[in-house]
Amino acid sequence: MTDTGRQHWAGHRAMVIGGSIGGLTAALLLRRLGFDVDVYERTPTDLDGRGGGIVLQPDTLRWFVECSEQHPENVSTATHFVQYLGADNEVVYREEAPWRYTSWGTFYRALLADFGTERYHLGEYAAGFDQDSDGVEVRFTSGRIERAELVVFADGITSASRRRIAPEAELEYSGYVGWRGTVPEREVSPATFELLRDSISYSFGPQTHINVYPIPSPSGGLSVGERLLNYVWYRNVPAGHQLDELMTDKRGFIAGVSLHPGQVQDRFVAEMRSAAAELLAPAAAEVVLRTEQPYLQAVYDVGVQQMATGRVALIGDAASAARPHAAAGTAKAAANAWALHDALADSSDVAEALAKWEPGQLELGQRLLRRVKEMGTRSQVTCTWVPGDPDNRFGLYGPGH
Known part of the structure; x- marks a missing residue:
């Protein structure tokens, strides 16, 4: 134990499987406790260019607020309002609601800079594990076999180890x-730039909606005029052959969850552009139409018991993945990691700490899942999403929280 009564784990090893934002946050916090930590990421190349925008909740930013020499304002942009746009760009509702945003790449680079690359291993896919009373053995498809006293799986919504730990989850x-x-905000018209630059903006149509907000540029530019306008536009697609056809990339392979920029079939991009002009407020439609390579994510939920x-834990989307409507996915992964840090700091036994950590994190994930499903029903099914309704606000722990 340390002088403050907190457990210190010097001389013990931990592995984090998955090197994205949640995995890096967990790795940094475990190392802060004294663990020797290695991160194993399945992707063989650097992750820097992946992903779009992230709405930053307090849990996501907490590492930079409390532990890093990098400051939150250096990895994020900000707006002061939430607004809803009508059919002619009229503002039908507006409220003061400050939020910060980042791009996936900007935030990833900042976390990796703090963790370093010496013990960050690319191209390592964890295919299986076994454990005994002393530790966990993880087997990789490369032939590598590693052993540690703690293993944290942060390998995303398609986690291979979820089935091992929570076989009922689908x-x-x-x-x-x-x-x-x-799209770079300098490339939109002056009127659209002025309308969107200081807000997260919504546009609604029958069984569809979009939100637009500014994020850092690929080079990390944060000032107004240098940023990107990022959007997510939700459109209903029936399960089955229609979804399969939409999610088939240009090579002829059906994607499981996402199609990256440049992989979406041109005919679907053309249809999407046509629909944007018809369904969305002109400012939102302009952002969509000026996007060179839009990409796709099929929206899934998964929850675990x-x-x-x-000695093995699931965190983030590897445990439960919730629709993006509450903007809480990365925040939940960070909250899982911080709670794990606290549990291990209060115990000298890994399995005991995980057993104490688990119930609260299960409840957090299940509560979030229930809420985002209700939000999705209001916006995409019943069309009962009302601008300004407090239940629509972002938040991990509840609307606005």
Whole structure:
């Protein structure tokens, strides 16, 4: 134990499987406790260019607020309002609601800079594990076998280890997809730039909606005029052959969850552009139409009844993945990691700490899942989403929280 009564884990090893934002946050916090930490990421190349925008909640930013020499304002942009746009760009509702945003790449680079690359291993896919009373053995498809006293799986919505820990959990398709993209804000018309630059902006149509907000540029530019306008546009697509056809990339392979920029079939991009002009407020439609390479994510939910077994834990989307409507996915992963840090700081036994950590994190994930499903029903099914309704606000722990 340390002088403050907190457990210190010097001389003990931990592995984090998955090197994205949640995995890096967990790795940094475990190292802060004294663990020797290695991160194993399945992707063989650098992750820097992946992903779009992230709405930053307090849990997501907490590492930079409390532990890093990098400051939150250096990795994020900000707006002061939430607004809803009508058919002619009229503002039908507006309220003061400050939010900060980042791009996936900007935030990833900042976390990786703090963790370093020496113990960050690319191209390592964890195919299986076994554990005993002393530790966990993880087997990789490369032939590598590693052992540690703690293993944290943060390998995303398609986690291979979720089935091992929570075999009852299955991905459930929501009934709609999210079209995503970015465009430099300097490339939109002056009127659209002025309307969108200080707000997160919504546009609604029958069984569809889009939100637009500014994020850092690929080079990290944060000032107004240098940023990107990022959007997610939700459109209903029936499960089955229609979804399969939409999610078939240009090579002829059906994507499981997402199609990256440049992979979406041209005919679907053309249809999407046509629909944008018809369904969305002109400013939102302009952002969509100016996007060179929009990409797609099929929106899925998954929940688990178990997040820990012995010395092994699931965090973030590897445990439960919730639709983006509450803007809480990265915040939940960070909250899982911080709670794990606190549990391990209060215990000298890994399995005991995980057992104490698990119930609260299960409840957090299940509560979030229930709320985003209700939000999706209001916007995409019943068309009962009312601008300004407090229940529509972002938040991990509840609307606005």
